[in-house]
Amino acid sequence: xxxxxxxxxxxxxxxxxxxxxxxxxxxxxxxxxxxxxxxxxxxxxxxxxxxxxxxxxxxxxxxxxxxxxxxxxxxxxxxxxxxxxxxxxxxxxxxxxxxxxxxxxxxxxxxxxxxxxxxxxxxxxxxxxxxxxxxxxxxxxxxxxxxxxxxxxxxxxxxxxxxxxxxxxxxxxxxxxxxxxxxxxxxxxxxxxxxxxxxxxxxxxxxxxxxxxxxxxxxxxxxxxxxxxxxxxxxxxxxxxxxxxxxxxxxxxxxxxxxxxxxxxxxxxxxxxxxxxxxxxxxxxxxxxxxxxxxxxxxxxxxxxxxxxxxxxxxxxxxxxxxxxxxxxxxxxxxxxxxxxxxxxxxxxxxxxxxxxxxxxxxxx
Amino acid sequence: xxxxxxxxxxxxxxxxxxxxxxxxxxxxxxxxxxxxxxxxxxxxxxxxxxxxxxxxxxxxxxxxxxxxxxxxxxxxxxxxxxxxxxxxxxxxxxxxxxxxxxxxxxxxxxxxxxxxxxxxxxxxxxxxxxxxxxxxxxxxxxxxxxxxxxxxxxxxxxxxxxxxxxxxxxxxxxxxxxxxxxxxxxxxxxxxxxxxxxxxxxxxxxxxxxxxxxxxxxxxxxxxxxxxxxxxxxxxxxxxxxxxxxxxxxxxxxxxxxxxxxxxxxxxxxxxxxxxxxxxxxxxxxxxxxxxxxxxxxxxxxxxxxxxxxxxxxxxxxxxxxxxxxxxxxxxxxxxxxxxxxxxxxxxxxxxxxxxxxxxxxxxx
Numbered sequence: 139x140x141x142x143x144x145x146x147x148x149x150x151x152x153x154x155x156x157x158x159x160x161x162x163x164x165x166x167x168x169x170x171x172x173x174x175x176x177x178x179x180x181x182x183x184x185x186x187x188x189x190x191x192x193x194x195x196x197x198x199x200x201x202x203x204x205x206x207x208x209x210x211x212x213x214x215x216x217x218x219x220x221x222x223x224x225x226x227x228x229x230x231x232x233x234x235x236x237x238x239x240x241x242x243x244x245x246x247x248x249x250x251x252x253x254x255x256x257x258x259x260x261x262x263x264x265x266x267x268x269x270x271x272x273x274x275x276x277x278x279x280x281x282x283x284x285x286x287x288x289x290x291x292x293x294x295x296x297x298x299x300x301x302x303x304x305x306x307x308x309x310x311x312x313x314x315x316x317x318x319x320x321x322x323x324x325x326x327x328x329x330x331x332x333x334x335x336x337x338x339x340x341x342x343x344x345x346x347x348x349x350x351x352x353x354x355x356x357x358x359x360x361x362x363x364x365x366x367x368x369x370x371x372x373x374x375x376x377x378x379x380x381x382x383x384x385x386x387x388x389x390x391x392x393x394x395x396x397x398x399x400x401x402x403x404x405x406x407x408x409x410x411x412x413x414x415x416x417x418x419x420x421x422x423x424x425x426x427x428x429x430x431x432x433x434x435x436x437x438x439x440x441x442x443x444x445x446x447x448x449x450x451x452x453x454x455x456x457x458x459x460x461x462x463x464x465x466x467x468x469x470x471x472x473x474x475x476x477x478x479x480x481x482x483x484x485x486x487x488x489x490x491x492x493x494x495x496x497x498x499x500x501x502x503x
Numbered sequence: 504x505x506x507x508x509x510x511x512x513x514x515x516x517x518x519x520x521x522x523x524x525x526x527x528x529x530x531x532x533x534x535x536x537x538x539x540x541x542x543x544x545x546x547x548x549x550x551x552x553x554x555x556x557x558x559x560x561x562x563x564x565x566x567x568x569x570x571x572x573x574x575x576x577x578x579x580x581x582x583x584x585x586x587x588x589x590x591x592x593x594x595x596x597x598x599x600x601x602x603x604x605x606x607x608x609x610x611x612x613x614x615x616x617x618x619x620x621x622x623x624x625x626x627x628x629x630x631x632x633x634x635x636x637x638x639x640x641x642x643x644x645x646x647x648x649x650x651x652x653x654x655x656x657x658x659x660x661x662x663x664x665x666x667x668x669x670x671x672x673x674x675x676x677x678x679x680x681x682x683x684x685x686x687x688x689x690x691x692x693x694x695x696x697x698x699x700x701x702x703x704x705x706x707x708x709x710x711x712x713x714x715x716x717x718x719x720x721x722x723x724x725x726x727x728x729x730x731x732x733x734x735x736x737x738x739x740x741x742x743x744x745x746x747x748x749x750x751x752x753x754x755x756x757x758x759x760x761x762x763x764x765x766x767x768x769x770x771x772x773x774x775x776x777x778x779x780x781x782x783x784x785x786x787x788x789x790x791x792x793x794x795x796x797x798x799x800x801x802x803x804x805x806x807x808x809x810x811x812x813x814x815x816x817x818x819x820x821x822x823x824x825x826x827x828x829x830x831x832x833x834x835x836x837x838x839x840x841x842x843x844x845x846x847x848x849x850x851x852x853x854x855x856x857x858x859x860x861x862x863x864x865x866x867x868x
Binding site for chain 1: 513584585588589592593619620621622623624645647650651652653655656657658659660
């Protein structure tokens, strides 16, 4: 097991990554939070609860109260938040209650937001069950829901008291989701961690074969990268923005396809290809670096085909939440293991990069 | 004009109380927030906007975008929050936008909560238009909405960048609302400020006659009391709880009458009578102190009649949000100008105090 420390102005907590965490959860939570309160709620999905509730409940002397969120972005809404807070009230929840978010990224985002606003905020812990949630969304305190007008438009910063990333629960994760999640680890490597990149190049077979030691290593390194960034810039005033590498075009792909054609990690993978191409054109990475990084992305594919027009994708980048006062921000690779934010990317440049990506998407079939 | 400083671990800002603030608002906001952003939103009620928009808009070179919240507790909901955030998104709001909450307590609570969660939090200022909002809800950072199960069950702590309490806008405030709001100033006096109490005793005529200097003095003193408490205990772990003096029974009265029979301040006024009676029985205030404080409360009446049974009111105190893990907290007066929180009030004691209050409510007719 590895322990990664998150240490920001507003919160200090540990992220645990390893095997065998789930069956010892109650004691581990008590170590982080103190004695369990009268009411402990578990926000989870029916699928996850079906597969894992027995193991989850094993360590609790008094079983927590499960509250369910149906899977899918269409349930990441204010309506779900209201329903969950009402259920908690009716089940006797109060300011001293504890919430456990046990599921993928959506469960973590919604559960964390519920914890953030129920009775003006109660403590919670994250027990992420997808690779993506383990390496990305469960760490950093960003929680929230979508509006019909866009993703994550409503939410807040509410850090968990602890995060338990159990490699074992990935057993039930579909292969496609694992591969998509690993794209965020590749992102971590590209922007901040050359050693992780090399490890993912050399150990691709073990990682994709779900060797638990290899997975633990990738998960822990990815979390460590994110925690390091969040520790320095909790509120995304500067550095934290580099975590959005690949996400400008990635989000645009998701918007244009209405979140139905691909997984988030897959969209980010194509977005990274576009961002690498843009960096290459600007000379911030060399041709051989471009080739190396692209190869790594494809190694963890396959990526979905894209039947889209470049202009439409470029237009969809305009509504990015990172844009403030009309300024368009973009994260560029700087060699291998570094990245920076620029504000002067033109629509023409963006279109060229997107066109490059679309050609690759054609060739990859 | 008086300036009161709020200085908590998470926020530092000024509260301005006086005349002529509204017509110079834009410049005053810029002094507190910096240059106004591209999108400035005003959450307000149709009534307030009808009466005051001309004066409000006078100082803005570019008019802010008004968003409306219909009056009444029934609109203090998650549905209103979602609608407002969607309207802001469609009107081009982004992370750099500013929100102005311009109205009574409900507008402030909903507007502040919208600012707290839109794009994970944008800056806002409070421009309260009722006496109650000026002395109480606009200061301290508590924002949120109701659930069908109870009041203020969902929300967060999101401090404004500044508060502008303009005595002039109270001109359109109905007399009953002014009197009800003044009950929170009496509360301020009872728990922390003997000088304010004396002033309210001596200057009752000027205050109720809306003399602007007298009102400014009461408003500023009330805010100063609250700010002093919030500065020491932002998150209500201890001291801040004394602000709930009169509110245990007050909230129960509101619950039992479904918020339809009386104004918040009126319910608190009766709740203070009950709390004074309880203190008197315990010997924390003398008989002459009880008489003096009760007289002051009635001087700022009339208070509404109560046709209720004591047992029902006592039962309704059980669901108070301040109760954690089943412990019932109660704020007791300690002489004049001081108060403390106890956890050992029995239902029998509470019933005796409520019975005392109900008898007074009969006699006062």
